[in-house]
Amino acid sequence: MSAILPPAERLWWKHPLDRVEGTWIVIAFVWCMIMFAMMVGWHIYGKQNLSTETYKTTPELFGKKAQDVVDKYTVRKETDREIPVVHPPPGSDVYLVARLWDWWPIIELEKDQTYKLHLTSMDYNHGFSLQPVNINIQVVPGYEHVIKMTPNQAGTFSIVCNEFCGIGHANMAGRIYVK
Amino acid sequence: MSTTYRTCPRSGLQFELQAERLMLANAVAAVVFLLVGGILAVGVVLTRWPAVHWLSADAFYMVLTAHGIDMLIFWIIFFEMAVLYFCSSTLLRCRIATPRMAWLGFALMLIGAVTNNIAVFRGSSSVMMTSYVPMMAEPAFYLGLILFAVGALIGCFVFLGTLVVAKREKTYQGSIPLVTFGAVTATIIAVFTITSGAIILIPTFLMSVGIVKEVDPLVYRTIWWAFGHSSQQINVAAHISIWYAIAAICFGAKPMSERVSRGAFLLYILFLQLASAHHLLADPGMSTEWKVVNTSYFMYFAVLASMIHGLTIPGAIEVAQREKGYTKGLFEWLRKAPWGNPVFSGMFISLIGFGFLGGISGVMMGTEQLNMLIHNTIYVPGHFHATVVVGTTLSFMALTYFLIPVLFKREMINPGLAKLQPYMFGLSMYFFCLVMMGAGTLGVARRHWDMTMGGSPLAYEFPGAAYLMMGLVGIAGIAAILGGAIYIYITVGSLLWGKKLEPGVQTTQTIPLPKTPMPNVVIQSHGSSGFAAPGTFALAMVFLVSFVLYYFINWKYLSQVWGLS
Numbered sequence: 001m002s003a004i005l006p007p008a009e010r011l012w013w014k015h016p017l018d019r020v021e022g023t024w025i026v027i028a029f030v031w032c033m034i035m036f037a038m039m040v041g042w043h044i045y046g047k048q049n050l051s052t053e054t055y056k057t058t059p060e061l062f063g064k065k066a067q068d069v070v071d072k073y074t075v076r077k078e079t080d081r082e083i084p085v086v087h088p089p090p091g092s093d094v095y096l097v098a099r100l101w102d103w104w105p106i107i108e109l110e111k112d113q114t115y116k117l118h119l120t121s122m123d124y125n126h127g128f129s130l131q132p133v134n135i136n137i138q139v140v141p142g143y144e145h146v147i148k149m150t151p152n153q154a155g156t157f158s159i160v161c162n163e164f165c166g167i168g169h170a171n172m173a174g175r176i177y178v179k
Numbered sequence: 180m181s182t183t184y185r186t187c188p189r190s191g192l193q194f195e196l197q198a199e200r201l202m203l204a205n206a207v208a209a210v211v212f213l214l215v216g217g218i219l220a221v222g223v224v225l226t227r228w229p230a231v232h233w234l235s236a237d238a239f240y241m242v243l244t245a246h247g248i249d250m251l252i253f254w255i256i257f258f259e260m261a262v263l264y265f266c267s268s269t270l271l272r273c274r275i276a277t278p279r280m281a282w283l284g285f286a287l288m289l290i291g292a293v294t295n296n297i298a299v300f301r302g303s304s305s306v307m308m309t310s311y312v313p314m315m316a317e318p319a320f321y322l323g324l325i326l327f328a329v330g331a332l333i334g335c336f337v338f339l340g341t342l343v344v345a346k347r348e349k350t351y352q353g354s355i356p357l358v359t360f361g362a363v364t365a366t367i368i369a370v371f372t373i374t375s376g377a378i379i380l381i382p383t384f385l386m387s388v389g390i391v392k393e394v395d396p397l398v399y400r401t402i403w404w405a406f407g408h409s410s411q412q413i414n415v416a417a418h419i420s421i422w423y424a425i426a427a428i429c430f431g432a433k434p435m436s437e438r439v440s441r442g443a444f445l446l447y448i449l450f451l452q453l454a455s456a457h458h459l460l461a462d463p464g465m466s467t468e469w470k471v472v473n474t475s476y477f478m479y480f481a482v483l484a485s486m487i488h489g490l491t492i493p494g495a496i497e498v499a500q501r502e503k504g505y506t507k508g509l510f511e512w513l514r515k516a517p518w519g520n521p522v523f524s525g526m527f528i529s530l531i532g533f534g535f536l537g538g539i540s541g542v543m544m545g546t547e548q549l550n551m552l553i554h555n556t557i558y559v560p561g562h563f564h565a566t567v568v569v570g571t572t573l574s575f576m577a578l579t580y581f582l583i584p585v586l587f588k589r590e591m592i593n594p595g596l597a598k599l600q601p602y603m604f605g606l607s608m609y610f611f612c613l614v615m616m617g618a619g620t621l622g623v624a625r626r627h628w629d630m631t632m633g634g635s636p637l638a639y640e641f642p643g644a645a646y647l648m649m650g651l652v653g654i655a656g657i658a659a660i661l662g663g664a665i666y667i668y669i670t671v672g673s674l675l676w677g678k679k680l681e682p683g684v685q686t687t688q689t690i691p692l693p694k695t696p697m698p699n700v701v702i703q704s705h706g707s708s709g710f711a712a713p714g715t716f717a718l719a720m721v722f723l724v725s726f727v728l729y730y731f732i733n734w735k736y737l738s739q740v741w742g743l744s
């Protein structure tokens with residue numbers, strides 16, 4: 001009469017439940033339904049839901065679109081690598097390129113305005129990790145992910161790469177300013 | 180093939196010769212990979228400790244790739260093969276089906292594991308265990324994994340075949356034991372899992388040798404995780420079966436209700452396959468509906484199953500202890516448990532850590548929106564070291580202490596040290612997981628060589644608290660590695676120079692299991708209101724409150740970050 005022996009009762013499935021088990025199953029079930037409802041409910045009432053708008057793309061295609069935005073909205077250049085800082089108008093499309101091993105270009109946004117951020121990778125998988133906000137999104141090559149983003153605080157934010165992408169992975173940094 | 184059986188005088192279990200040898204071989208191979216993985220852990224942990232920052236970047240990524248694979252795949256699956264043979268041949272007292280095939284499976288697994296390790300240590304396959312395309316490893320890397328998987332699949336079929344043999348030769352009466360039922364669950368999930376692994380690794384192997392042009396990166400991630408995550412469910416089913424087994428061995432505990440426990444295993448089979456989704460919550464491509472349904476294993480039914488096991492196992496122990504007369508208050512049964520027996524203490528530390536640390540964090544991470552807060556941060560290894568190390572690895576260690584005299588026929592060397600080992604390993608792992616989760620909450624990335632980001636002008640300056648947490652990860656990690664080293668010392672030492680014990684009576688025929696006698700007391704007679712395990716219920720309520728609080732704290736945190744839609 002133990003878990004390593006065959007059950008004593010042939011009709012073990014007719015054995016009545018103990019109240020401890022029965023009560024716990026009900027509580028656990030209710031909690032599971034609450035958790036499920038939270039996910040669904042947040043899509044209706046919550047303000048942080050990851051968009052699933054996705055297009056197939058290629059490095060050439062995406063690179064060209066990103067270049068157009070850079071040509072149009074660059075306001076200055078930063079660091080000794082002369083990385084362009086783009087300041088696109090609120091509501092517009094912003095392109096961020098992930099590649100070995102940087103995030104390009106630097107983006108300047110306005111607080112409480114919404115932008116459509118287009119993300120893709122030119123090579124391997126990368127990880128978009130916005131710090132210190134702690135929003136983390138996978139960046140997959142061949143797929144253009146369009147995310148509507150509304151910064152709610154001003155400041156300087158860093159993008160850390162948090163998907164392993166080769167030897168330079170740990171140095172792969174980017175920046176977003178919010179004014 | 181003629182064979183013999185021996186009845187172990189210490190446990191009453193009957194071992195068939197071939198099965199016994201297979202278990203021994205698989206267990207030894209497992210421990211060797213644990214040793215290798217453990218040595219590699221030193222490199223990983225001393226590099227991630229910012230003040231030490233030991234290895235160079237390329238060495239670190241190589242070592243981390245090998246650590247992940249040797250631990251998660253080779254250590255665990257070799258040990259699981261031993262568990263499968265134990266749950267079939269030993270518990271059902273029958274010969275093992277097709278022992279030659281079982282040895283072939285073992286050989287393939289061993290060759291595969293060695294091939295893969297060679298590829299990794301040659302240095303051009305530092306792609307991490309997930310090997311996301313289009314980053315490519317050497318062909319031998321994939322080939323090794325494929326061979327290993329085929330070997331494991333053969334092992335699964337030998338297990339299923341053995342069940343058929345037992346049934347046909349009537350070595351037991353009625354239904355199979357609960358523990359064997361759990362092993363069946365693990366095997367069914369394993370067959371699904373390994374098939375998914377083959378579907379994605381074979382084209383990737385062909386891509387690495389230039390036959391296939393391209394494997395789509397998103398398709399790869401989706402199918403790879405159908406393999407990668409479902410295989411964690413094999414571990415869960417396996418270590419939960421071991422918890423039930425240890426409760427039975429140490430206390431004679433009987434499941435509170437067979438129906439509930441088996442039903443919970445059934446939920447695993449039905450819903451665990453969906454788990455791939457929770458690795459893709461932060462990915463492009465999949466629809467929201469797909470993510471929500473799948474990440475919750477269809478409305479959290481698999482979580483429900485785990486919550487049920489989490490109650491019924493300590494509940495069964497409580498009932499057994501109360502029957503022995505430990506009935507004072509809510510917790511006398513627990514206080515009077517054999518805390519000095521590493522078989523029990525390992526199992527209990529594993530159960531509590533798995534539930535509180537691994538379970539709660541896992542559900543948080545697997546919530547569609549909350550996942551964005553921690554995806555790919557070091558929170559993730561924090562979570563899975565609570566599941567796969569505290570949960571699976573520590574249960575395997577606890578079971579080993581039982582098997583040393585029973586299966587290895589050796590007296591355990593240094594029992595005093597063995598008594599300490601589960602505490603040292605388990606509790607330092609608890610702390611290790613907590614500080615990793617803490618660091619992840621502060622944004623520290625996983626698989627990342629350098630928190631200072633090489634002084635890049637755009638680098639994020641992590642707060643001092645994040646550095647402190649990573650320092651604590653280093654200290655706790657080293658303590659855990661020492662705990663693991665003690666386990667290996669005791670296991671290998673007992674095998675090599677432990678006092679030989681008497682093997683027991685040999686027979687040429689199996690002695691079938693007698694019919695299990697009906698218990699004379701009905702469980703329902705416990706307590707005033709038929710509440711058989713009030714102490715366990717109280718613990719479960721503590722668990723629930725922690726769970727609810729932590730879950731909603733994270734929603735609160737999410738509500739403050741940038742708007743996303």
Ligand code: HEM
Nearest residue numbers: 220224247250251307308560568572625626627656659660
């Ligand atoms: C004994 C002490 C152990 C220590 C100190 C340790 C330490 C670590 C650390 C710090 C990481 C994260 C590194 C990073 O992402 O940058 C890691 C990753 C990992 N560990 Fe462990 N570990 C131990 C045991 C185990 C065991 C027993 C298992 C499996 C059963 C395991 C499986 C893994 C896996 C799968 C990874 C992920 C590798 C990847 O990201 O590809 N570890 N370990």
Ligand SMILES: [Cu+2]
Nearest residue numbers: 126161165172
């Ligand atoms: Cu990257």
Ligand SMILES: [Cu+2]
Nearest residue numbers: 161163165169
């Ligand atoms: Cu990276």
